[in-house]
Amino acid sequence: MSLRNAAGIAVLIVAVGLVPVFVHSDYALNLFGVAGIYAIAVMGLGILLGFTGQMSLAQAAFFGIGAYTSGYLTVHFGWSVWPAMACAVLVSALVGVAVGYPCLRLSGHYLALATIGFGIITQLVLINWKDFTNGSDGMTGIPPPQIGSFVFDTYGRYYYLVLAVMLLCAYVAWRIKTTRVGRALAAIRENEIAARACGIDATRYKIIAFVLAGSYAGLAGSLLAHDIKFLSPDSYSFDQSVVFLVMLILGGSSSIGGAILGAVLLWCLPEVLRPLRSSYIMVYGAAVVAMVIFMPRGLAGLLEAARTRFARGTPPPGSAAPVVAKAEAV
């Protein structure tokens, strides 16, 4: 990463960190907090679909598994939130191994179908396994996380917690993407046969990507549980998986920043469109279709193109080309 990119990202983080200083509305802070939680789940999907080229329509299922694991351990066993959160990630990861192992022998449409099946099964379990989930009535009384006597019980505080976790997740994804494991994942996406001939155990790496995607979703689910403090199975439907997918495609599937941007934009868009009342879903749908048609590489692709054009327009003496090449390499 070039110095300029690093500086840009630092400025962005500070700006996002200052939001609660200027925005005091609980409604807005909660909206942004949940957007950040969604961004984590979408980044996870990005590791699987964007980095590795493998489709999953079960991201909401892992989101639910994380949320319910965390909720159950804190409500029924009185665990404190942090170990419950860790357990939520662990359980999601283990389910990821169990589902990924058979499913990732499939590819393309068949893999997508298998993950849809898993997603539907998971939601049915959440509805019907009443001892564990309390069924359609939902799970209530989930505690907020705390450090010592500091409780994350305001929307402002939770906003910072989500921001910190989201940045950590983005960092992990970025490190994976730019080192040997990420290159192996990209090789599988680009040409699986050539990847195998290069000594990459494609099945193993696909399972790793699937488990990472599930873990990110599980962590996001756990964060959501302790934020809204109420769980109901309808939040973890096939529809929700599709929403995660649209967020990712819209943002730019192999871009980490794009995943975050796509999640925030699509999560906040309905709120912006609320004055349109019942016709909002139509406008929302049309907006999504338009964005996918006119920005095939997502928001990230659009921004990169703009930056390339900007760099060409004002070339630093004699070094325009290398700057562009570097930007693309990151």
Added chain:
Amino acid sequence: MSADAVAAAESGLLEVRGLMKRFGGVTAVNALDMTVRNGDVHALIGPNGSGKTTTLNVISALYRADGGSIRFDGTELLGKPAHAIARLGIARTFQNIRLFGDLPVVENVMIGRHVRTRTGFVGALLPGGATAREERATRDRACELLAFVGIGAAANAQARSLPYGDQRRVEIARALAGEPRLLLLDEPAAGMNPTETDDLVALLRRIREGGTTLLLIEHDMNLVMSVSDRITVLNFGQHIAEGPPDEIARNADVITAYLGGTLDAA
């Protein structure tokens, strides 16, 4: 050459015995025997559909054999997955080029070093130290290899954007990045003009001087005759001749089966 080295060369780095591969009712490779000696450039030739590419695909485990045996330096290859065979030291290129098209050229070659590098998931999360060192060494080595195959200037270009001949060179650099003992090349000169082919011949000689054994499929007879130490001729999936180029050029079976005329014409 010491007595041991002579024995090793005679027993062969790669020994194919009674290899069978069927596709439905078609027998693509029929009881093939072939010995590739250590350090040789070995050519596999034959008419279209004679089973050359199938043989290469079985050796690199993209296809599963229906019988026989392939030993690489004494280790049985049949039954092992493709990535394990790459790990043992067999790299390859493809007839229809298979690059990681969206990635920069240099990263294509870095991926080729997968088997020689270690950084895993945990290493990725710890920047600096061993991870940074390995990352730098991998990139440096990839750049060296790109210079070695003659396209050092293209390191940052998107692989897909390169001209055809250069894409073949990227594939060779990627294959060499894993430091293979045996390199399989499937029609490396296909689509090249005579100048590019001459450059390729020089490159193949330099690779061989580096100690890598080469097994190549090629239709360009000038190339085959000028670089090969030994040639195996296939027809209908069966081995019909094996020997040094001059012997193969005189072999009556080869002339009738493969060329339908005399080799002098080629």
